[in-house]
Amino acid sequence: MFDFQIAATSGAARTGTLTLPHGPVETPVFMPVGTQGTVRALSPADLKAVGASMVLANTYHLHVRPGEEVVAQLGGLHQFMAWDRPLLTDSGGFQVFSLAGFRRVNDDGVEFQSHVDGGRRTLTPERATEIQWTLGADIAMAFDHVAPGAADEATSRDALERTLRWLERCARRHRDLADRPPGRPSVQTLWPILQGGTHPNLRTEGLRRILDMGSWTGLAVGGLSVGEPKAKMYEVLELLEPRLPRPLPRYLMGVGFPEDLVAAVQRGVDLFDCVAPTRNGRNGSAFTPEGPLNIRNAAFRTDKGPVDPTCDCETCTTYSRGYLRHLFVAEELLGLRLLSLHNVRYLIRLAEQMRAAIRKGEGALAAWADDWRRRYTQPGIA
Amino acid sequence: MFDFQIAATSGAARTGTLTLPHGPVETPVFMPVGTQGTVRALSPADLKAVGASMVLANTYHLHVRPGEEVVAQLGGLHQFMAWDRPLLTDSGGFQVFSLAGFRRVNDDGVEFQSHVDGGRRTLTPERATEIQWTLGADIAMAFDHVAPGAADEATSRDALERTLRWLERCARRHRDLADRPPGRPSVQTLWPILQGGTHPNLRTEGLRRILDMGSWTGLAVGGLSVGEPKAKMYEVLELLEPRLPRPLPRYLMGVGFPEDLVAAVQRGVDLFDCVAPTRNGRNGSAFTPEGPLNIRNAAFRTDKGPVDPTCDCETCTTYSRGYLRHLFVAEELLGLRLLSLHNVRYLIRLAEQMRAAIRKGEGALAAWADDWRRRYTQPGIA
Numbered sequence: 001m002f003d004f005q006i007a008a009t010s011g012a013a014r015t016g017t018l019t020l021p022h023g024p025v026e027t028p029v030f031m032p033v034g035t036q037g038t039v040r041a042l043s044p045a046d047l048k049a050v051g052a053s054m055v056l057a058n059t060y061h062l063h064v065r066p067g068e069e070v071v072a073q074l075g076g077l078h079q080f081m082a083w084d085r086p087l088l089t090d091s092g093g094f095q096v097f098s099l100a101g102f103r104r105v106n107d108d109g110v111e112f113q114s115h116v117d118g119g120r121r122t123l124t125p126e127r128a129t130e131i132q133w134t135l136g137a138d139i140a141m142a143f144d145h146v147a148p149g150a151a152d153e154a155t156s157r158d159a160l161e162r163t164l165r166w167l168e169r170c171a172r173r174h175r176d177l178a179d180r181p182p183g184r185p186s187v188q189t190l191w192p193i194l195q196g197g198t199h200p201n202l203r204t205e206g207l208r209r210i211l212d213m214g215s216w217t218g219l220a221v222g223g224l225s226v227g228e229p230k231a232k233m234y235e236v237l238e239l240l241e242p243r244l245p246r247p248l249p250r251y252l253m254g255v256g257f258p259e260d261l262v263a264a265v266q267r268g269v270d271l272f273d274c275v276a277p278t279r280n281g282r283n284g285s286a287f288t289p290e291g292p293l294n295i296r297n298a299a300f301r302t303d304k305g306p307v308d309p310t311c312d313c314e315t316c317t318t319y320s321r322g323y324l325r326h327l328f329v330a331e332e333l334l335g336l337r338l339l340s341l342h343n344v345r346y347l348i349r350l351a352e353q354m355r356a357a358i359r360k361g362e363g364a365l366a367a368w369a370d371d372w373r374r375r376y377t378q379p380g381i382a
Numbered sequence: 383m384f385d386f387q388i389a390a391t392s393g394a395a396r397t398g399t400l401t402l403p404h405g406p407v408e409t410p411v412f413m414p415v416g417t418q419g420t421v422r423a424l425s426p427a428d429l430k431a432v433g434a435s436m437v438l439a440n441t442y443h444l445h446v447r448p449g450e451e452v453v454a455q456l457g458g459l460h461q462f463m464a465w466d467r468p469l470l471t472d473s474g475g476f477q478v479f480s481l482a483g484f485r486r487v488n489d490d491g492v493e494f495q496s497h498v499d500g501g502r503r504t505l506t507p508e509r510a511t512e513i514q515w516t517l518g519a520d521i522a523m524a525f526d527h528v529a530p531g532a533a534d535e536a537t538s539r540d541a542l543e544r545t546l547r548w549l550e551r552c553a554r555r556h557r558d559l560a561d562r563p564p565g566r567p568s569v570q571t572l573w574p575i576l577q578g579g580t581h582p583n584l585r586t587e588g589l590r591r592i593l594d595m596g597s598w599t600g601l602a603v604g605g606l607s608v609g610e611p612k613a614k615m616y617e618v619l620e621l622l623e624p625r626l627p628r629p630l631p632r633y634l635m636g637v638g639f640p641e642d643l644v645a646a647v648q649r650g651v652d653l654f655d656c657v658a659p660t661r662n663g664r665n666g667s668a669f670t671p672e673g674p675l676n677i678r679n680a681a682f683r684t685d686k687g688p689v690d691p692t693c694d695c696e697t698c699t700t701y702s703r704g705y706l707r708h709l710f711v712a713e714e715l716l717g718l719r720l721l722s723l724h725n726v727r728y729l730i731r732l733a734e735q736m737r738a739a740i741r742k743g744e745g746a747l748a749a750w751a752d753d754w755r756r757r758y759t760q761p762g763i764a
Binding site: 081304 | 696
């Protein structure tokens with residue numbers, strides 16, 4: 001369990017299989033985000049139809065509403081949301097630092113104000129670990145302190161040090177939970193999150209100290225795609241890649257947009273999550289091989305063609321751009337769902353295409369990615 | 383084409399097959415309403431999964447947005463909304479009299495203000511017929527003047543007379559369109575709408591004059607379920623039943639709620655449409671054999687059971703009440719879809735159950751309906 005086998009590489013990129021209690025996951029993989037225990041506008045059947053193998057849910061959101069005990073009484077997160085494939089929960093760290101109206105951080109944990117009912121709550125490394133254990137995802141994340149993308153070194157150092165201290169407490173609590181009763185095969189693993197902002201020395205030091213702390217089944221890079229320039233994100237990934245243990249799956253949190261997925265896979269990343277495909281879909285923006293397209297554009301009024309002629313999703317094989325435009329202009333719910341479905345399929349296909357290119361061996365992914373970028377960076381059709 | 387074969391009767395109730403250009407429809411049948419060319423929150427695949435055989439769309443809405451010419455350029459209404467089974471369009475009469483902020487009625491037609499852009503538009507019997515021909519549904523409805531449910535006899539008489547004059551013009555225009563080019567098999571039929579409010583003499587006179595006007599392939603009863611007491615609606619249906627030609631399919635417009643469907647089938651009605659299942663579903667109200675249930679009820683917080691244990695829909699076979707409650711409390715889009723799906727399935731199953739009871743012969747439907755009402759009128763479980 002929690003095994004990761006690399007099948008092929010191409011440059012720094014890898015393709016392989018991550019084995020989890022709820023099934024295997026082929027990597028590189030894009031995980032759709034089910035913030036509140038549902039990927040917005042999509043059903044589990046939709047997600048399977050577009051090839052999703054793993055979904056992320058948010059500990060902060062599920063803790064605040066309906067509460068992890070309710071989820072547990074309804075059979076745990078898998079049964080609650082009727083998703084029988086692998087699940088990952090983030091720790092709540094990111095939400096506490098980005099969503100909550102009020103927060104007070106000290107070494108024990110974070111006191112914050114719920115964005116739902118305004119009530120004061122506290123998350124500590126131990127609580128975040130217990131909540132995730134109660135939810136029951138295949139992968140739990142350590143509770144981290146996320147600094148803004150433009151944070152100076154002192155601020156980033158402070159967040160990194162706290163995150164490392166919290167990681168020890170998360171790991172200890174998770175070990176206690178997972179060993180009870182002793183001898184039972186573990187149903188959940190815990191992954192550490194590397195912080196350190198855009199500061200190379202903090203990133204390399206943080207990574208070394210995480211790896212010294214124990215043997216992990218995977219490792220996440222956090223604190224990127226939080227406002228820093230894209231070039232900075234790529235630099236951090238390039239810095240880390242040769243230092244990351246090759247056998248460990250690498251998860252780049254909160255990424256991404258198509259161009260980020262391609263760039264990060266080329267820099268050795270295996271797992272991704274992002275709300276972009278569903279959020280953009282609900283806003284009428286569709287990914288296509290030529291770039292994003294705004295379906296509300298008047299040019300699509302009588303366009304009989306599909307959103308993306310190369311796509312095999314239900315939206316693209318069934319509906320015209322003209323009809324989808326009508327759904328958005330008329331504010332019909334079906335439109336939100338159909339573009340979300342297409343965008344999720346787009347990113348999952350992108351990962352599939354990269355897996356195929358990596359399997360072709362040295363140089364193949366780079367050639368594929370150059371072609372892809374040439375087409376994608378052309379002026380969008382909308 | 384446009385053939386109706388009655389297979390069995392039980393009292394005044396009938397079950398049979400209506401054959402239309404896009405396929406057969408077993409009656410009694412409930413038609414989900416696709417107001418703007420989409421059944422709100424549901425896809426054509428969802429509708430097929432719950433057994434929908436025929437869908438209604440609104441001429442007024444599609445004329446105002448995106449316009450019938452856009453629909454025609456996108457392949458006609460069936461291709462536009464990706465629904466390859468039978469479609470019926472209402473004439474716009476009901477919407478002009480219920481939705482438009484401003485209207486001026488004269489014998490030529492109705493001038494009204496679009497609820498979308500405020501622009502002045504005019505619908506005449508000829509225009510309503512042409513628009514429906516352009517949309518291309520299997521069944522078009524005659525343009526009618528709908529009076530409120532509590533209208534006095536003079537008002538109802540005025541609306542009835544105008545509707546009858548307009549019917550002649552609709553029928554003439556439809557004949558011209560359907561005969562061009564001559565000899566081509568007709569792809570659309572036109573059904574008249576009987577008005578007359580709750581006034582027995584107007585209803586019987588109106589019916590006689592419609593039947594004298596020509597030979598129809600079906601007939602709609604309009605102007606019911608528009609604010610009059612339910613008992614009045616049932617009285618009108620009982621008055622009309624023995625006077626309606628038995629071989630003609632009978633369509634009760636805008637009905638209904640489960641109890642109305644059962645009562646009207648017992649009074650000889652074959653076709654129904656109503657926004658209740660989708661509108662109520664979006665409001666968190668689910669039909670069950672015991673009566674409607676409000677999914678937001680706190681009692682369902684940790685309820686592992688399905689919305690309706692007797693139901694075979696995706697919602698009831700996949701999700702707990704507790705999860706559905708969470709989706710509504712958290713304002714997640716999936717909740718709107720899942721309860722809409724269940725409610726549509728509920729009414730389609732209700733029609734299926736009545737078809738089965740009718741096939742059992744004399745007395746069987748009455749016995750089934752008594753049982754059904756005993757259970758349904760019990761205090762709801764919510």
